[in-house]
Amino acid sequence: MTGYTTLHLAQALLPEGFAENVTLTLDHGVIMSVAAGQAAPAGATRLPGLALPGLPNLHSHTFQRGMAGLAERRGASEDSFWTWREVMYRFLDRLSPDDVQAIAAQAMVEMLEGGFTALAEFHYLHHDKDGSAYADIATMGGSIAAAAEETGIGLTLLPVLYRYGNFGKAPAAAGQRRFLNDRDAYARLIEGSEKAVAGLPDARVGMAPHSLRAVALEDLNWVAELRQGVPLHIHVAEQTREVEDSLAITGRRPVELLMQNTAVNERWCLIHATHLSDAERDAMALSGAVAGLCPVTEANLGDGIFDGVRYRAKGGRIGVGSDSNVEIGSGGELRLLEYSQRLRDRRRALWAEPSVSAGLRLWQDACAGGAQACGRSIGAIAVGQRADIVTLDAEHPAIVGKGGDFALDSAIFAASALPVAEVIIGGKPVVSGGRHIDRARIAARYGQVIRTLLS
Incomplete structure (x- = not known):
């Protein structure tokens, strides 16, 4: 073209x-x-x-577009992120590389039509249905790259390191078998991913330890040193149960634990970071990291509300992502981000300034933070x-x-x-x-x- x-x-x-x-x-x-x-x-x-x-979409799992709407029922027990996750595991168990490309391309089309022009794909579906590695360990990443090529969206591919099932190196669950790699396999995955995106214009490969639940603390610095200067993303403090588990097993809250074990700086994007103490929130703002907010998904999963007003007052940087892709649109993410603050604080125009409207400041902040998280010269x-x-x-x-x-x-x-x-x-x-x-x-x-x- x-x-x-x-x-x-x-x-x-x-x-x-x-x-x-x-x-x-x-x-x-x-x-x-x-x-x-x-x-x-x-x-x-x-x-x-x-x-x-164009607004960068700093956090997505494109394959989840295919299961949108399938988890809106509840069983006998209370429904939550953790029960939603079981539905997700059952869905991804069926996916082939061709399926992943088809679903990713559809999600990317909707992103582009919704005002997102770049994507940071937090990619953890690596292996075959039985958990065995494909001959090319980056086969699934290649499916994401192929979808980006056919749709034209800008891509930062974030292969995920996933090793354990919970804090303290708990064994992974059966539903996580398609995600798992040790360090040697992950290093090969990064090399394969770099080859997979080599033909795309201005594409980037970053890295993503999935969460503090899914990696060992000593993996954090190992990942950061594997490639210098590339973006680093991690899920953190999305759910109250995650905070409780972290405190029970490690004695530290998740963001506190992360910052004590690695140098969190401008390379990092902390996804969700919903449940923070005042000290964690302020330290995160001062670190230069980006808060990767996914308001539509966080509402859909019942995660909670990020304290954007106080975080931004400390100079914190933000971007938005479509995450589970249950609904895709840049305007919807920004609108719900602002509305969540209004609902909590019962005041209006909380992202605005005396001379800058709420919509303008949201767009500018999300462009800058999203560009930083994607590691590309975009967003202006x-x-x-x-x-x-x-x-x-x-x-x-x-x-x-x-x-x-x-x-x-x-x-x-x-x-x-x-x-x-x-x-x-x-x-x-x-x-x-x-x-x-x-x-x-x-x-x-x-x-x-x-x-x-x-x-």
Whole structure:
């Protein structure tokens, strides 16, 4: 697919604020110049509506899109994350590499149509159905890379190290057999994953110790040293039971335990971090790490509410992710993040500042934090950044007649889904008129796979 070399944006969100009549020149998908207040030059591709830097999705398990809606029942016991997890284990037991690619591609199409332009895929489904390794240990990661190639989404692949079933090196459960690797196998998995994404434009491989439940404490520094400078992601303090188990077995709360055993810094993205003490929250904010928030999934699983107001007041960085992909959309994640704070504190516009609206600040914070967590030059319409751009439909009822932060606020808070018109990734169009250019084929394949899996 041929990429654009010159774009003219009717209105765009730049790092310094909103500007009109913005011309971008591109080279191999990278923004080389930005000029505002100019008429469109000859040969430029014109994009109407409000142009935004594409939002990175910093945490996803794409295969879980295929099981969305299958865990909304309860048994005789109280339902929770832990009972949901058993449904997830039963679903993933059926998946082949081709199934994973089909489901991942469908999820990625929905991400792109929902305003996400980059993905950090927290990938832990590594092995065959009986737990044995494929001949190529990165086969499943290759399926994720293939889905990214066919959809055009930017990819940071995060192969997960998963060794144990709980704190204190408890044995893994049967449902976790497809996740497990020792250190030697994990090192091979990283090498294989790097080969799998080598053909993708601007792709990155990071690393992810799954959680403090699933690795030994001594694994944390080993993983950090395996590759220097790449992103590091970990699930932490998502559930109150996790905090209770950590205290009972280690004598420390999860984030406290993490920080005592490795240097948490800008490389790290701490996923969920829902249940923190004041000291943990402040230390995390000061570390430079990103809080990877997944408000829709956290609500769906009954996790709890992240203390974003006080975390941000200490300079904490955030990004958002679609996690379980039970619902996919950048606007929905940001809206629920803000609404959860309002419901807890019974006040409004908590992410806003006196001169910056809630929607604008949410978008800017999530772009910056998401770009950091993905380890890529994305998240801004600026020189040196990948040309990942989302435009909003100026005629959509939620934003018609509005511009600037009023349009962005309305897109997030007054539309059922972000009113996306066009999406450009690395200078190439992937969504037109609100629909992915290969939507029909990908959806048809997905439907066939799901019907077979659920039959």
